[in-house]
Amino acid sequence: MNVGVGSDQLALGTPALLVLGVYLLLMLALGFLGRIRRQNDSLRDFYLAGEGFGFAVLFLTLFATQYSGNTLLGFAGRSYQQGLSYVVSVTFMIAVVGVLIVYAPRLYRLARRYQYITPTDFVFHRFGSHQLRLGAVVLLCWGLANYVLEQLVAMGHAVEAISGGRLSFMQGVLLLALVMLIYESLGGMRSVAWTDTVQGGLLLAGCAVILFALVRMDGGLVAATERIAEVEAFKLERPDGAGLRLWMSQLVLLGIGVAIYPHAIQRVFSARRLGVLRASLAVMAFMPLLTTLLAFLLGYVGSSRFPGLDRLESDRITLLVLADLAQRSPWTYWLVILVLCAVVAAIMSTADSALLSIASMFTRDVYQPYLQPRLGLRTTGRHLLAVGKIVSWSLMAVLILLAWVSLRTESSIWLLIRLKLEFMVQLAPCLLLGLYWRRLHGRAVFWGMVAGSGFTLAVWLGVMAGLWQSRSPFEVSAGVWGLLLNALVAVTWSWLRPREASVERRADASSLEGVADGALPGSRTR
Amino acid sequence: MQQVGSDEVAGRRDGVGGSGRSEGPDPFPWDELTPVDEPSRHRAFWWLGAGLVVLGTPWWQPPALAGRLVFGLPFWVVCSLACAAGLACLISFASLRWWSDGEPGRAPEHAAEGAMSDEAPRGGEAGR
Numbered sequence: 214m215n216v217g218v219g220s221d222q223l224a225l226g227t228p229a230l231l232v233l234g235v236y237l238l239l240m241l242a243l244g245f246l247g248r249i250r251r252q253n254d255s256l257r258d259f260y261l262a263g264e265g266f267g268f269a270v271l272f273l274t275l276f277a278t279q280y281s282g283n284t285l286l287g288f289a290g291r292s293y294q295q296g297l298s299y300v301v302s303v304t305f306m307i308a309v310v311g312v313l314i315v316y317a318p319r320l321y322r323l324a325r326r327y328q329y330i331t332p333t334d335f336v337f338h339r340f341g342s343h344q345l346r347l348g349a350v351v352l353l354c355w356g357l358a359n360y361v362l363e364q365l366v367a368m369g370h371a372v373e374a375i376s377g378g379r380l381s382f383m384q385g386v387l388l389l390a391l392v393m394l395i396y397e398s399l400g401g402m403r404s405v406a407w408t409d410t411v412q413g414g415l416l417l418a419g420c421a422v423i424l425f426a427l428v429r430m431d432g433g434l435v436a437a438t439e440r441i442a443e444v445e446a447f448k449l450e451r452p453d454g455a456g457l458r459l460w461m462s463q464l465v466l467l468g469i470g471v472a473i474y475p476h477a478i479q480r481v482f483s484a485r486r487l488g489v490l491r492a493s494l495a496v497m498a499f500m501p502l503l504t505t506l507l508a509f510l511l512g513y514v515g516s517s518r519f520p521g522l523d524r525l526e527s528d529r530i531t532l533l534v535l536a537d538l539a540q541r542s543p544w545t546y547w548l549v550i551l552v553l554c555a556v557v558a559a560i561m562s563t564a565d566s567a568l569l570s571i572a573s574m575f576t577r578d579v580y581q582p583y584l585q586p587r588l589g590l591r592t593t594g595r596h597l598l599a600v601g602k603i604v605s606w607s608l609m610a611v612l613i614l615l616a617w618v619s620l621r622t623e624s625s626i627w628l629l630i631r632l633k634l635e636f637m638v639q640l641a642p643c644l645l646l647g648l649y650w651r652r653l654h655g656r657a658v659f660w661g662m663v664a665g666s667g668f669t670l671a672v673w674l675g676v677m678a679g680l681w682q683s684r685s686p687f688e689v690s691a692g693v694w695g696l697l698l699n700a701l702v703a704v705t706w707s708w709l710r711p712r713e714a715s716v717e718r719r720a721d722a723s724s725l726e727g728v729a730d731g732a733l734p735g736s737r738t739r
Numbered sequence: 740m741q742q743v744g745s746d747e748v749a750g751r752r753d754g755v756g757g758s759g760r761s762e763g764p765d766p767f768p769w770d771e772l773t774p775v776d777e778p779s780r781h782r783a784f785w786w787l788g789a790g791l792v793v794l795g796t797p798w799w800q801p802p803a804l805a806g807r808l809v810f811g812l813p814f815w816v817v818c819s820l821a822c823a824a825g826l827a828c829l830i831s832f833a834s835l836r837w838w839s840d841g842e843p844g845r846a847p848e849h850a851a852e853g854a855m856s857d858e859a860p861r862g863g864e865a866g867r
Contacts (some may be wrong), residue, residue, distance in 0.1 A: 297816050303825045304795055311788060311830045318777035318838050326771060338766055434811025449803050451797045451815050460796060491834050498830040502823065649779075651769060 229375050229550050236415075236554055237392050240561070245408045247400020254594040259401035259601070260330050260573040261483045266406060272493040273413030274406040274562075275480050279309070279471065279497070280504045281360075282367035282414060283559030288505060290528035292512025301460045302509055306501035308468030310494055312645075317481050318474075319648045321490060324482040331528045331570075332478040332644070333578045339647050340655030348662055349640055350392025350578045353475050356637035357567040358608065364564035365390060365616045371560060374532050375553050386616055389557070390609055395563045398602045402483060405571025412558030416504070419555030424507045426538065427514050434510075437517035444520045448513075458688040466690045469645075470638035475574065476566035513522075531556070537724055571608060572601040632673055639665040642696075642703045650707075657706030665699025774840040778833035787829050795822030 252258050266274065292299040320335060329335055332353070337346040365386050372385025375407060380388070387737050396404045441448055452460055471477070484490035508531075515530035518537060522530065540550040580600050585592055643658045672691035684691050778784045797805065797815040806814040812820075 297813065300796075300816050300819050303820060304826065307823055307830065308792070310834075311826065314830060314834050314838065315779045318774045318779075318840075319772050322774055322840065323768075323772065326768070341766075436811075437809070438808060438811050438813075449806075449813055450801075451800070451813070457796065457798055464792070468800065487838075487840050491838050495831040495834040498827040498834070502820075502827060506820070648772070708767050 229553070230378075230379070232550055232554060232555065233372070233375055233442050235386070236557070237379065239411060240392055240396050243411065244396025244404040247404030247407055250264070250403060251400065251470040254598055256330055256573070256577060256594060256597055256601075257328065258403075259598050261479060261575075262401070262403040262406055266480075266483045266485055266489065268489050268492050270406050270410050271480065271489055272567075273495055274409035274483075275477065275493055275497055276478065276500055276504075277409040277413035277416060277559065277562035278474075278476055278566045279306075280500070280559055281563035282364055282556055283554050283563075284504060284508050285420075285511070285533050285559055286367060286528065288508035289512040289531045289534075292353065292509045293516045293522065293527040293530045294431045294512075294524060296445070296516070297513065297623065298450075298452040298456050298460065299509055299512065302467075303461050303505045305404050305464045305467040305502050306471070307498055308464060309471045310498040312472035314470055314494055315478070316648055317490065317494070320478070320644075321481055321487065328477075329482055331574045331577050332473070332640075333574055336640075336643055336647070337578070340658060342498075342655035342659060345624055345643070345655050345659045345662075346578055348659055349643065352569050352636045352639060352662070352666060354574060357475065357571050357631040358612065359633045361564050361567050361571075361608075362612045362615055362619075364560045364567070366619065367560045367614065368557070369562070371553065371557050375550075375557070382620065383617055386613055389561060390564075390613055391617060393408060393561055393568070394606060394609055397565050397569055401598075402479070402569060405562075405569055406480075406483070408565070409562045412555075415551070415555045415558045419552040420504050420507045423535075423538075423552050423573045424503065424505055424510065426545065426548065427507070427510050427534075430538075434514070437514045440517040441513075441520075445516060455688045459685070461561065462689040462693050465693050465696070466638060468633060468636040469641050470692070471694070473637060473640050473644055474567075476570040479573070480566075481571060494663070504627075506653070514608050531723065543629040543734065565579075566688045568605050568609065572605045574603040575604045576651070635669045635673075635690065635695065636666055637671070638692050638696050641700050642700045646700075646703065652707050652710075653703065654707045654710055657703045657710070661699040661701070661703030665697075667694035667695075668698050669695035701726065776837055776838045776839040781833070781837050784829070784833050784837065788826065791822045791829065795819045795826070816856070824843045 288299075288302055292302070320329075323329065323335060323338070327334070327338060329338070333346050333349050336349050337343075344634060368389045369382035369386040372380050373382050396408055400407075431437075438449065459702075481490060484493070510667065511531050511534055512527075515534045519530065519533050535549045538545045540546075574599050581592065581597060589595065639662050642653075642661055646653050647658065668693045672681075672686065672694070673684055676684050686694060751754065797819060800815050800818065805813060807814045809817040
């Protein structure tokens, strides 16, 4: 995603840099506070903050995590390109919460009882398959790493824009990534959630004010629609057959895919009690009507003021609209600074959560069960936390390098870094069906996942090799086709397995008493 | 409180890189899985949710009506946003009223109202 904007277009001066500086210092202070408030050196305390989130923190951390820089920058760009049919973005972000309340009641219950730390804890507990656990970790980490990389690129462009070019793209990336790594390493999930609370508050305030301004200024939506009708009337048209297929494809891919983001699931695990989780999700259901609707309208109003932008330029539409607003009055100038801080906050809150999630999955699902026993190292909570932090810092170094290289090379290989949700959504049968259908078998799920991911990858590689043009055959995303294939393999295979075996297994089902007690030294056992 | 460990659970089924073949009893605690009430057990959740998604998809409005401006936006867009708002209300209601785990102040009998089954969750039945 290219969200850069020339320094001449958005030169906000020293006050903007000062506000950014104060914001970053506040993030560091919250990191230290998270460190001071830690209860022990366990994975649970570090990655789930001891399951102690109340309503305000849980809601704002869910909110800040779910809405990334991509929401305010990327969604607006899509709205600009696609026109009014991108109003589906509001529905699919609401559907995300709908999917969450389908699986969260069961997963939360299990997580409390069996002290899950990562989503793959459930996968392994449910299916007992090493293959499946590692396959799930690979898919999720690939998707999340690409997600972090995308946020890093957005960070660089955002800081460059705020500073009016006084800080370069790479200086912006390094500055924000360093601040993020420091507060995350200090306090883990606790620091991340507290910074998310500030970031979520900023995002809420920024979105509310800018939405009001967009609807009220320059004749509002009526004038915008009239201008678009004159220049790009196709953007007002109701989607036709192909458009409706794209509509449903986006609804399925994003509605399900975003709902199974590992960092979102870990926030479900972190709720202090069920009532807090229920209330947070109840409020979260309405947030797309503020945040996603704003991004949609930003793109729409932007296309009335800046018609004719190409695809790359249209990704900068949020910044162009903000630059336009900033020049109008001192009031709108400060408003734009607030919104840009909200953009930076949204980017950082998503990136830090994704990074923490990767570190937790590597430590919990790869290092602890497979690498640590072979290396013969003593497992202590402190040791495992150190491993997680090393993973975070190393991965961030690699991703910063990739962000730098991506700016200097034009290669179709970069297309692969956009392959995120299409991979992560392949976990849906494992998670959703796995919680509801006893007969679903681990091997079937694994090969379904391989088939779905393989198909998606093949379609994308075909585009890179020039074999075909579209990553969405028949206007349906390759990820959705992959998901259908995946579900078909998993369900058919499980259905065709001899019934006696599964019945016998269920009849003899025993509890997990003694199976895993004390598996994590240093962790809190209740 | 039990904890899902690493190797212990693994040892009961297959080895590293193994086939995933079942060799022993299924120790997954199915009996502990289902809360007192959950949204997925309510038919109304699925029917209303699907209805709002279908109505929010712009395929049904006559062209003359679809292009009419309401609040500065074409009618079909306003329809879609209204259905999205309805969906948000449904999800919020389901989260607050159809999700219970027997916490104090929430009557368990509420779970039976409109539920598909009082005995077992839908999915649990499917596997039997």
